[in-house]
Amino acid sequence: MHSITVRKEIVDRVLQRRGRYHLFDRLDPARTALVVIDMQSTFCAPGAPAEVPASRGIVEPINRLTAELRALGVPVFWVLHANSRIGGKSGDKGGGKSDWELFFNTIVADEVRDKTLDSLAAAQQAVWTGLVTAPADHTVLKNRYSAFIAGSSSLERMLRGNQRVDARLGRAMGIDTILVAGTKTNVCCESTARDAMMLDFKVVLVEDCCAALSDDEHRSALENIIQQFGDVMTADEVLARLRHVENAPT
Numbered sequence: 001m002h003s004i005t006v007r008k009e010i011v012d013r014v015l016q017r018r019g020r021y022h023l024f025d026r027l028d029p030a031r032t033a034l035v036v037i038d039m040q041s042t043f044c045a046p047g048a049p050a051e052v053p054a055s056r057g058i059v060e061p062i063n064r065l066t067a068e069l070r071a072l073g074v075p076v077f078w079v080l081h082a083n084s085r086i087g088g089k090s091g092d093k094g095g096g097k098s099d100w101e102l103f104f105n106t107i108v109a110d111e112v113r114d115k116t117l118d119s120l121a122a123a124q125q126a127v128w129t130g131l132v133t134a135p136a137d138h139t140v141l142k143n144r145y146s147a148f149i150a151g152s153s154s155l156e157r158m159l160r161g162n163q164r165v166d167a168r169l170g171r172a173m174g175i176d177t178i179l180v181a182g183t184k185t186n187v188c189c190e191s192t193a194r195d196a197m198m199l200d201f202k203v204v205l206v207e208d209c210c211a212a213l214s215d216d217e218h219r220s221a222l223e224n225i226i227q228q229f230g231d232v233m234t235a236d237e238v239l240a241r242l243r244h245v246e247n248a249p250t
Contacts, residue, residue: 002218080142177204185217187212
C-alpha cells in the first residue's frame with residue numbers, strides 16, 4: 001500500500017481555488033456504489049503480464065472497506081478487464097486481431113501482446129484470490145481503461161437503473177456517487193473516475209484502496225482527481241461521511 005498522499009502545495013492550491021479541500025461532507029449510502037477496478041490475476045499475480053506488485057497490498061484494505069459498505073447497504077461492483085482475440089490463435093505472429101487493436105498493436109511489443117491477450121480472455125476473469133466477495137456483489141467486464149467510455153462496459157447502465165429494482169438489494173439502484181478503488185491508480189482508476197465525473201457522477205477516489213506501479217504515479221492520480229474531477233479520501237473518511245446519512249426507505 002502506498003504511504004504517500006497529496007502534496008501540501010496541491011492542498012493549498014485547492015483551498016485557494018474553492019475554499020475547502022473535500023467536496024463532500026456527507027455521502028448517501030442509498031445513492032453510492034463502490035467500483036473496484038482490475039483486481040484480477042493479470043494485474044495482481046506475481047509475474048503476471050501487467051503485474052502491479054502494490055495491488056496485493058490493498059487486498060486487506062479493500063476487504064475491510066467492502067465489509068463496512070455492505071453493512072451500510074452500499075453495493076459493490078467488481079470491474080474486471082477483458083479483451084478478446086478476433087481470428088488467429090495464440091502463438092501465431094500477432095495472434096490475429098483483437099477488440100482493442102490500437103493498444104495491442106502499438107502500446108506493447110508482440111510477445112507482451114500475446115501474453116496479455118491470453119491472460120485477459122473474458123472466460124477466465126475472476127476477482128483476485130484473497131478478496132472477499134458476497135452474493136449481492138456485481139461483476140462487470142470492461143475492455144478499455146475506463147469503465148464508462150462508450151462501449152466499454154455495462155457499468156453506467158447498471159448504476160443508473162432508476163426504474164429497475166435490483167432483487168439482491170431490494171431497491172432500484174439510482175446511484176449518483178461512486179467510490180473508486182483498485183489498480184492502476186493512474187490508469188484505469190483515474191480514467192474511470194474522470195469519465196464518471198464528466199457523466200455527472202459524484203466521484204471519490206479511495207486513496208488507501210488504490211495501487212500503482214510507483215508512489216509518484218499514484219500521487220499524480222490523486223492530485224489530478226482532487227483538483228479537477230472529484231474527491232480523494234481514505235476509506236475511514238469515506239465511511240465517516242456515509243454514516244452521517246441513514247439509508248433511505250425502500
